[in-house]
Amino acid sequence: MTDDDTEVPGLVRELVTLSRRFRANAERLHPDLSFVDYSLLSELAERDGARAGELVGLYGLNKSTISRQVTALERAGLLVRETVPGNRRVQLLRPSDRGRELLARADARMYREVDARTAGWSPEEVRALRTLLARYNAAASAVAGDT
Amino acid sequence: MTDDDTEVPGLVRELVTLSRRFRANAERLHPDLSFVDYSLLSELAERDGARAGELVGLYGLNKSTISRQVTALERAGLLVRETVPGNRRVQLLRPSDRGRELLARADARMYREVDARTAGWSPEEVRALRTLLARYNAAASAVAGDT
DNA sequence: GCCACAGTGTTGCAAACAGCAACTCAACGG
DNA sequence: CCGTTGAGTTGCTGTTTGCAACACTGTGGC
Numbered sequence: 001m002t003d004d005d006t007e008v009p010g011l012v013r014e015l016v017t018l019s020r021r022f023r024a025n026a027e028r029l030h031p032d033l034s035f036v037d038y039s040l041l042s043e044l045a046e047r048d049g050a051r052a053g054e055l056v057g058l059y060g061l062n063k064s065t066i067s068r069q070v071t072a073l074e075r076a077g078l079l080v081r082e083t084v085p086g087n088r089r090v091q092l093l094r095p096s097d098r099g100r101e102l103l104a105r106a107d108a109r110m111y112r113e114v115d116a117r118t119a120g121w122s123p124e125e126v127r128a129l130r131t132l133l134a135r136y137n138a139a140a141s142a143v144a145g146d147t
Numbered sequence: 148m149t150d151d152d153t154e155v156p157g158l159v160r161e162l163v164t165l166s167r168r169f170r171a172n173a174e175r176l177h178p179d180l181s182f183v184d185y186s187l188l189s190e191l192a193e194r195d196g197a198r199a200g201e202l203v204g205l206y207g208l209n210k211s212t213i214s215r216q217v218t219a220l221e222r223a224g225l226l227v228r229e230t231v232p233g234n235r236r237v238q239l240l241r242p243s244d245r246g247r248e249l250l251a252r253a254d255a256r257m258y259r260e261v262d263a264r265t266a267g268w269s270p271e272e273v274r275a276l277r278t279l280l281a282r283y284n285a286a287a288s289a290v291a292g293d294t
Numbered sequence: 295g296c297c298a299c300a301g302t303g304t305t306g307c308a309a310a311c312a313g314c315a316a317c318t319c320a321a322c323g324g
Numbered sequence: 325c326c327g328t329t330g331a332g333t334t335g336c337t338g339t340t341t342g343c344a345a346c347a348c349t350g351t352g353g354c
Contacts (some may be wrong), residue, residue: 003236004319007270007273007274007277008223008258008261008262008265008273009254009258010277010281011248011261011273011276011277011280012254012257012258012261013189013193013222014183014277014280014281014284015261015280015283016169016173016182016186016189017170017184017206018165018166018169018280018283018284019165019166019169019170019203019223020170020182020206021164021205021206021207021284021287022162022165022166022185023166023167024206024207024208024341025207025287026163027341027342028207028222034166034310034311035166035167036162036310036311038163039163039164039167041164042160042241046160047228051331052331052332053330054333055334058164058168059167059171060165060168060171060172060175060318061171061311061312061313062312062313062314063315063331063332063333064312064313064314064315064332064333064334065311065312066329066332067332067333067334068311068312068333068334069311070332071333075224076245085233087320087321087331088319088320088321088329088333089197089319089320089330089332090320090331090332091332107156107159110159111155111156111159111285113207114155114158114159115155116161116286117282117283117286117287118155118158118286119286120280123154125279126155126158127154127278128275129158129276129280130157130158130161131209132275133158133161133162133165133203133276134157136165136264136265136276137161137164137165137168139263139264139265139266140168140264142333155311171312173331174313175310181339181340183339183340188305198302199302199303200302200303201300208340208341208342209341209343210302210303210304210344211304211305211341211342211343211344212340212341213303214302214303214304214305215304215305215340215341216340218304224326233351234302234349235348235349235350236301236302236303236348236349236350237301237302237303238302284314295354296353296354297352297353297354298351298352298353298354299350299351299352299353300349300350300351300352301340301348301349301350301351302347302348302349302350302353303346303347303349304345304347305341305344305345305346306335306343306344306345306348307338307339307343307344307345307347308342308343309339309340309341309342309343309354310339310340310341310342311327311339311341312337312338312339312340313325313335313336313337313338313339313341314332314336314337315326315335316334316336317331317332317333317334317335318331318333319330319331319332319352320329320330320331321328321329321330321331321335322327322329323325323326323327323328323329323331324326324327324328
C-alpha cells in the first residue's frame with residue numbers, strides 16, 4: 001500500500017518468531033498448566049464465562065479441537081460447564097476455583113517474565129506494544145472472517 | 148516495574164492470543180508450506196544458512212524436534228545440508244531453489260495478510276510495532292538464556 | 295597413540311495438539 | 325410431524341514436541 005511496505009517483511013518475521021517461541025517458553029514458565037490450558041482459562045476468566053463456539057472463533061481452531069481441550073480441562077477439575085436455562089444446546093464454560101488458582105499462579109509467572117523482558121522500556125513503549133498488538137489482533141478477527 | 152505494571156496483564160493476553168492464532172492462520176494462508184516449515188525456511192533464507200543448533204536456540208525447542216523438521220524439509224527437497232570442511236560434526240542448512248520458491252510464495256501471502264490487517268495504520272505505527280516486537284524478541288533470547 | 299569427555303545430531307518412544315468427516319441432540323420453521 | 329440448522333462430540337489420522345538413549349566427531353590429558 002504505502003511505503004511502509006518495507007516494514008512488513010520485518011514485521012512478519014518478528015511475528016513468526018514470537019509465535020513459535022512464545023508457546024515453548026510458556027510451557028517452561030508454568031509446567032503445571034500447558035500453554036493451551038492457560039490460554040483457554042485465561043480467556044474464560046477474562047470474559048467470566050464463554051461458549052465453546054466463541055473460543056473456536058477466537059483462536060481460529062476446529063471445534064473438535066476446542067471440544068477436546070475443554071473436556072480435558074473439565075476432567076482435570078479446572079473448568080465447569082453450566083447449562084443455560086433457555087437453551088440446552090449451549091453450555092457456558094467457566095473456570096473452577098482450582099482453575100482460577102492455577103491460572104493466578106501462571107499469570108504471576110507470565111507477568112514477571114514479560115516484566116523482565118521489558119525492563120528498561122518506558123511505560124509508553126510497553127503501552128504502545130500492547131495497544132498495537134490489540135489492534136492487530138482485533139483486525140485479525142475481522143480479516144479472517146472466521147466466525 | 149514502574150506503574151506500567153497495569154499494562155503487563157493486557158500485554159500478556161495479546162501475546163497469548165497472537166501466538167495461539169497466528170500459527171493456525173498461517174496454515175490456512177499457505178497450505179503448501181506448514182507454519183513450521185515456513186519459519187525454518189524463512190530463517191535459513193534470512194541468515195543464508197544456519198546450523199541446527201542455532202535454530203534450537205532461536206525457537207527454544209528440543210534439538211530432536213529441529214532434527215526431525217530439518218530431515219522432513221530435506222526429504223521434501225526444500226533444503227540442503229552442506230558439510231563444513233573443517234568440522235564434520237556440524238552441517239550448514241540452506242534452503243534449496245525449490246525451497247526458496249515456495250518460501251517466496253508463502254511470503255507474498257503473509258505480506259498481503261499483514262498488509263490487510265494493518266490497513267489504515269500510519270507507517271509510523273507499523274514501524275513501531277515491528278520495532279517493539281523486535282526488541283521484545285531480542286530480550287527473549289537474553290532472558291531465557293536458552294543458548 | 296589411547297582414553298575419557300564435550301559437542302552435534304539422530305532415533306525410539308510417548309504425549310499433546312490439530313483437522314476432517316460423521317455423528318448425536320436440541321431448537322426452529324413450516 | 326419432519327426437514328433444516330446450530331452446537332458439540334467422537335473416530336480416525338497426522339503433525340508437533342519432549343525426553344532419554346544412542347552414534348559419531350573433535351579435544352585434551354596422559
